[in-house]
Amino acid sequence: MKILVVGGGGREHAIIKKLKENKAVETIFALPGNGGIARDAVCVNVGATDLDGITAFAVENNIDYAVVAPDDPLVLGCVDRLEEKGIPCFGPRANAAIIEGSKAFSKDLMKKYGIPTAQYEIFTDLDAALAYLKTAPIPTVIKADGLALGKGVIIAQTREEAEQAVCEMMQNKKFGKSGETVVIEEFLTGPEVSVLSFTDGETVVPMVSSMDHKRAMDGDKGLNTGGMGTVAPNPYYTKEIAETCMQTIFLPTIRAMKAEGRTFKGCLYFGLMLTPDGPKVIEYNCRFGDPETQVVLPLLQSDLLTVMQAVTNGTLRDTPVTFADAHACCVIMASSGYPLSYEKGYEITIPEALNDAVYVAGAKLADGRLLTSGGRVLGVTAVEGSLKEAVASAYAKVEQITFGNAFYRRDIGARALAAAEE
Ligand code: AMP
Ligand code: GLY
Secondary structure (H helix, E strand, O other): OEEEEEEOOHHHHHHHHHHOOOOOOOEEEEEEOOOOHHHOOEEOOOOOOOHHHHHHHHHHOOOOEEEEOOHHHHHHOHHHHHHHOOOOEEOOOHHHHHHHHOHHHHHHHHHHHOOOEOOEEEEOOHHHHHHHHOOOOOOEEEEEOOOOOOOOEEEEOOHHHHHHHHHHHHOOOOOHHHHOOEEEEEOOOOOEEEEEEEEOOOOEEEOOOEEEOOEEEHHHEEEEOOOOEEEEOOOOOOHHHHHHHHHHHHHHHHHHHHHOOOOOOEEEEEEEEEEOOEEEEEEEEOOOOOOOHHHHHHHEOOOHHHHHHHHHHOOHHHOOOOEOOOEEEEEEEEEOOOOOOOOOOOEOEOOHHHHHHEEEOOEEEEOOEEEEOOOEEEEEEEEEOOHHHHHHHHHHHHOOOEOOOEEOOOOOOHHHHHHHHO
């Protein structure tokens, strides 16, 4: 089989490595991939949002199956375009990807179907938003409606900060069209859990839970990033909580999307907060998380391609999906300065024995050498019998990898370990 994977980060590398375990897979093309993915797939210089280029490549190369991994092409309708050409895909169509593409849409969906989430108001008018903020409870949370590279959420600790955030989005168009509409919502507290799920629109199969570490610095300090590391499973996510989430969040969401004529097929990511009033949805993503995928897929025992095809074909209910009873930890090695500006172009040295454990996010090949080319450079994953061992093993691997300007958090898994011991 010839498979195409759209995207070029650590998440895509993890998906590609897992897909390769299936003997029927002859070639995987990554569009655009990256210098590290090139070890495992044929990288083709077509951008992840170049829908014309992706579709033309898929047709010309007789692609049997396509996996569209990042949010932008999904929201733009990449799956719709490939399906028009008769190519089966993993990922939601545009009318379902809107669950991530518009926060106003997802908030209204949750309200309509009684799915627990933070109280909120939606604004398209700056003056109305500013008037609301005069009496809104503080802290408050300001969210750009559309995609904003994970940067469109501001937790405002003061009224002034909130007003400033709203002006930046609505007046100064900091996020372009994405911020023309804003959601202002209630500030919730509690541990966060990421739950990725497979769904064919009828059946929803949650994957092993995980915990992201979004801030750049140790102790959850510094700026928000795409994610500096993950562990799975998440110790806060007990069997009881999982059952509550299935009944109050996962199934109602799948049914709501179907009822709206927006059947969701693919990976639906539930960003949850375990509040004192029970689990609530912080966000939906229409795709695998990054770097959640780098801990979740290594624990998947079932064949990924088989599960993905069951999602596409609507046969997920009859397809076993099992996860190892083990723990995984992924430490992101980044370029110092990320998520702001950083130097790149430094050579990366990875001992051969570690290649299976490394997911390359931001690197390019130059004369056979792997050079840093992004903020997040590598995800280094370990799978062990206990969380403690997984964390220790991931860091032991990190210490054997070198590149100029490298930076990583030293406390990935620390909060999970403390919670597990409580
Ligand atoms: P998002 O980009 O939607 O994942 O939001 C980024 C982060 O902001 C989340 O991981 C939470 O830590 C935080 N956040 C988002 N919404 C809320 C909320 N209503 N209350 C408290 N924290 C929030
Ligand atoms: N790690 C968070 C995300 O993928 O959105």
